[in-house]
Amino acid sequence: MNKNKEQLLNKRYKAEQRFRLYGLSAIFMALLFLTIFIFKIFSTGYSAFQKTWLIVPVTFDAELMMLDQNPSKEDLQDADYYDIALKSMADLDPNANEDQENELKRMVSYFFEKEIKNELLNDPNLIGKTKEVYLTASDDLDQVFKGNYPRDLPEDQRRVSDYQLKIFDQLVSNGKVESKFNISFFTNADSREAELAGIASSFMGSIFSILVCLMIAFPVAVLAAIYLEEFAPKNRFTDFIEVNINNLAAVPSIVFGLLGLGVLLAIFHLPRSTPLVGGITLSLMTLPTIIIAARASLKAVPPSIREAALAMGASRMQTTMHHTVPLSMPGTLSGTIIGLAQALGETAPLILIGMVAFVNTIPGSPMDPAASLPVQIYIWAESAERGFVEKVSACIMVLLGFLIIMNLFAQIIRHKFEKKWS
Amino acid sequence: MNLILFTFIVLLGFTSYYFGRKKAYTIQSTKKRLTALPQFYGYYLAIWCAIPAFIIFSLWAIFEPTIVKLLILSDYSNQGYLDDELNLLYEKSKALSRGQFTGEITPFIEASAEKYLSLRSIAQSSKVVIVLSAIIASVAYAYKRISSNSRTREPVEKFLNAVLFTASLAAILTTVGIVFSLIFQTIDFFKVIPLFDFVFGTHWYPAKAFVRDSSEALDPTMYSDTFGAVPIFAGTFFIAFIAMCVAIPIGLMSGIYLAEYASTKVRQYAKPLIEILAGIPTVVYGFFAALTVGPFLKELGTSMGLEVSAESALAAGGVMGIMIIPFISSLSDDVITSVPQSLRDGSYAMGATKSETIKRVIFPAALPGIVGSILLGVSRAVGETMIVVMASGLAANLTLNPLESTSTITAQIVVILIGDQAFGDPKTQAAFALGMSLFLVTLCLNIVALRVVKKYREKYE
Numbered sequence: 001m002n003k004n005k006e007q008l009l010n011k012r013y014k015a016e017q018r019f020r021l022y023g024l025s026a027i028f029m030a031l032l033f034l035t036i037f038i039f040k041i042f043s044t045g046y047s048a049f050q051k052t053w054l055i056v057p058v059t060f061d062a063e064l065m066m067l068d069q070n071p072s073k074e075d076l077q078d079a080d081y082y083d084i085a086l087k088s089m090a091d092l093d094p095n096a097n098e099d100q101e102n103e104l105k106r107m108v109s110y111f112f113e114k115e116i117k118n119e120l121l122n123d124p125n126l127i128g129k130t131k132e133v134y135l136t137a138s139d140d141l142d143q144v145f146k147g148n149y150p151r152d153l154p155e156d157q158r159r160v161s162d163y164q165l166k167i168f169d170q171l172v173s174n175g176k177v178e179s180k181f182n183i184s185f186f187t188n189a190d191s192r193e194a195e196l197a198g199i200a201s202s203f204m205g206s207i208f209s210i211l212v213c214l215m216i217a218f219p220v221a222v223l224a225a226i227y228l229e230e231f232a233p234k235n236r237f238t239d240f241i242e243v244n245i246n247n248l249a250a251v252p253s254i255v256f257g258l259l260g261l262g263v264l265l266a267i268f269h270l271p272r273s274t275p276l277v278g279g280i281t282l283s284l285m286t287l288p289t290i291i292i293a294a295r296a297s298l299k300a301v302p303p304s305i306r307e308a309a310l311a312m313g314a315s316r317m318q319t320t321m322h323h324t325v326p327l328s329m330p331g332t333l334s335g336t337i338i339g340l341a342q343a344l345g346e347t348a349p350l351i352l353i354g355m356v357a358f359v360n361t362i363p364g365s366p367m368d369p370a371a372s373l374p375v376q377i378y379i380w381a382e383s384a385e386r387g388f389v390e391k392v393s394a395c396i397m398v399l400l401g402f403l404i405i406m407n408l409f410a411q412i413i414r415h416k417f418e419k420k421w422s
Numbered sequence: 423m424n425l426i427l428f429t430f431i432v433l434l435g436f437t438s439y440y441f442g443r444k445k446a447y448t449i450q451s452t453k454k455r456l457t458a459l460p461q462f463y464g465y466y467l468a469i470w471c472a473i474p475a476f477i478i479f480s481l482w483a484i485f486e487p488t489i490v491k492l493l494i495l496s497d498y499s500n501q502g503y504l505d506d507e508l509n510l511l512y513e514k515s516k517a518l519s520r521g522q523f524t525g526e527i528t529p530f531i532e533a534s535a536e537k538y539l540s541l542r543s544i545a546q547s548s549k550v551v552i553v554l555s556a557i558i559a560s561v562a563y564a565y566k567r568i569s570s571n572s573r574t575r576e577p578v579e580k581f582l583n584a585v586l587f588t589a590s591l592a593a594i595l596t597t598v599g600i601v602f603s604l605i606f607q608t609i610d611f612f613k614v615i616p617l618f619d620f621v622f623g624t625h626w627y628p629a630k631a632f633v634r635d636s637s638e639a640l641d642p643t644m645y646s647d648t649f650g651a652v653p654i655f656a657g658t659f660f661i662a663f664i665a666m667c668v669a670i671p672i673g674l675m676s677g678i679y680l681a682e683y684a685s686t687k688v689r690q691y692a693k694p695l696i697e698i699l700a701g702i703p704t705v706v707y708g709f710f711a712a713l714t715v716g717p718f719l720k721e722l723g724t725s726m727g728l729e730v731s732a733e734s735a736l737a738a739g740g741v742m743g744i745m746i747i748p749f750i751s752s753l754s755d756d757v758i759t760s761v762p763q764s765l766r767d768g769s770y771a772m773g774a775t776k777s778e779t780i781k782r783v784i785f786p787a788a789l790p791g792i793v794g795s796i797l798l799g800v801s802r803a804v805g806e807t808m809i810v811v812m813a814s815g816l817a818a819n820l821t822l823n824p825l826e827s828t829s830t831i832t833a834q835i836v837v838i839l840i841g842d843q844a845f846g847d848p849k850t851q852a853a854f855a856l857g858m859s860l861f862l863v864t865l866c867l868n869i870v871a872l873r874v875v876k877k878y879r880e881k882y883e
Binding site for chain 2: 228
């Protein structure tokens with residue numbers, strides 16, 4: 001009898017331990033996913049911050065460039081650089097036949113002519129001399145150099161030919177290939193060529209959208225929260241508004257995209273693909289988040305503050321505007337930043353209002369077509385070229401960096417400025 | 423021009439604030455008692471200065487183009503043009519007046535362009551005159567009221583109250599906007615495609631509708647068997663089901679562990695770390711699912727002799743599940759912590775172990791709240807877009823095999839609407855009809871979930 005009881009007790013204790021273990025392993029799983037995730041993004045993305053350059057001697061032959069003696073600045077602008085660019089690439093292998101010369105040309109980006117031109121514009125004295133110029137390597141060679149490209153594939157399945165690899169290896173052993181920090185990733189707009197594509201346009205697009213979103217959502221949401229929390233009579237209508245807000249907070253984001261498409265574009269004829277429309281759409285989405293945060297922080301201001309102000313003869317409006325609202329601001333602001341961080345990561349509604357268009361210029365105002373960082377991730381992720389994979393990861397790193405900064409900022413505001421009422 | 427006028431109104435508003443306040447001080451200096459603080463005199467004058475002007479200004483901006491268009495087209499009214507042709511004529515004359523017209527210039531269009539220009543200039547100058555005279559009139563009225571020292575605080579506060587109230591209508595307006603933008607397209611869609619075919623049809627192939635020659639009239643028989651949404655609905659709930667299979671056990675167990683077992687220190691670090699998962703943008707999950715999880719599952723399947731699609735429902739659903747874990751874990755954590763301590767103490771006093779208490783006492787007590795949190799999770803899974811767009815297939819297969827690819831409502835909306843859309847095309851309308859069904863489904867889920875959670879909270883408060 002006693003033994004039975006002991007067995008039962010043991011069983012129950014074992015069950016207890018098992019249950020505890022389940023819980024622990026669930027947390028462990030969740031954290032494991034997070035780690036794999038971050039690791040995967042970083043390990044594929046960090047290499048995009050480096051860019052491979054080929055150092056190629058270029059002879060600035062005045063005759064080939066169609067320049068006469070003492071050319072002016074305009075002459076230099078208009079000169080023909082294609083021939084010397086081509087020649088300097090072909091000179092890498094003196095025995096190359098025509099096909100091979102073509103392959104040599106494709107070892108660098110199609111931008112190489114411009115890079116040579118800029119070199120000369122910076123130093124016009126180079127005419128007639130030879131100088132080693134840094135040329136952007138093609139994205140395939142860039143990947144080869146970073147070790148992301150499988151060299152052991154059969155040649156016909158590779159985008160890099162054996163001949164190109166041979167020349168490239170020669171250059172590497174001569175120290176003529178260099179990897180430098182990829183500034184153009186931050187300063188270039190999107191491009192069809194992976195080696196030239198950058199995040200500048202989508203970054204500006206994101207900034208403009210978020211600013212538009214902030215300028216619309218913040219005032220409206222704060223005013224609405226003040227009304228609902230401080231002035232609204234308790235009746236069916238205000239209940240209805242409340243149910244509405246709670247539901248809006250849970251409506252899928254793509255539905256807001258349909259709203260933007262069906263109302264902002266189709267009825268109001270606002271310009272397509274612009275951060276203006278994107279920002280308005282996002283602001284409708286962020287509105288409930290900010291309202292809920294602002295109401296919570298208004299509610300947290302103790303009634304004694306209001307009573308004191310009213311007792312001193314302030315009107316209800318004065319009490320609210322001079323005392324309650326300023327005291328609730330830290331909570332409201334941190335809620336706003338968190339809402340904006342959500343909006344910054346949103347993709348689907350922006351796709352629907354046309355912010356997926358290929359934009360290779362950097363937008364100067366919210367009325368210019370642009371992409372945004374998450375949409376850029378989507379566009380690049382859909383591209384087949386290998387060079388874009390690391391770009392996507394790098395873009396994700398930039399986006400996550402921003403989200404982390406915004407959330408930290410929200411935390412700091414909350415902890416530094418929020419009054420603790422006890 | 424508009425910008426200048428706008429800035430001018432704003433500047434005038436500011437000046438009148440200072441002007442009104444100064445007036446209050448002069449009244450005060452005559453030893454009269456003010457009816458409100460001096461700044462209210464300023465606010466009063468500023469509101470009267472700027473608000474009527476802004477109202478006229480924006481009404482003008484809304485109605486000017488329509489009226490100008492009407493006036494110009496009245497020239498053509500008796501010549502039997504169709505509406506579309508009239509619109510074209512109007513656009514042509516507008517383009518010509520801006521010097522951007524490239525086509526053939528007929529005397530008619532030239533005359534209209536001239537008329538357009540003259541109408542525009544008349545409109546511009548009369549707008550300035552009307553706005554300015556409105557400002558003068560309203561400021562004069564308000565100034566008189568201030569001078570006679572009548573009440574200013576009450577009207578100002580009433581105005582502010584009205585502004586606050588209008589702002590709170592924004593949420594309703596958004597909902598109305600959503601319904602409005604969806605409903606017309608949806609109705610148009612169901613005029614061409616019978617509701618029955620949409621809800622019960624099993625073939626979804628919208629690309630077929632696109633091949634149609636645009637000169638042909640709409641032929642409903644062409645679309646039969648094209649817009650049957652059953653595979654889409656099935657795919658949506660199937661992927662959501664897979665996601666919940668991942669999210670519920672992990673989310674719930676970690677919620678329970680955090681609420682009942684974890685020390686404050688573990689809780690302090692583990693909870694925000696898990697919540698990071700909720701802050702990661704969905705497009706990032708989509709990339710992860712498409713680039714890492716999909717190929718990984720395919721390889722794993724091939725090594726076990728299974729045929730796995732690279733865009734399997736399993737990859738999309740699984741990653742979506744990871745995304746939903748934090749929603750379920752933090753909501754159920756909250757719910758479990760709010761179960762009163764007395765229930766636990768009672769159970770321990772009867773000799774129950776901790777896990778027995780959780781399973782037999784706390785879990786049943788917290789069940790409504792947990793169900794609510796799961797429903798919110800389902801609603802998120804159903805409405806999630808980027809993961810499915812990037813990681814699951816775009817062709818609508820009616821399948822229950824998680825290793826094959828399926829498509830969802832959200833993915834189809836994106837596929838249809840990406841790029842340029844022609845409104846009035848049944849394919850575009852189909853996207854709006856899908857959006858409508860998505861909105862309704864998530865609305866129901868949300869209402870039920872929020873209600874359940876609210877009821878539960880009231881029970882223990």
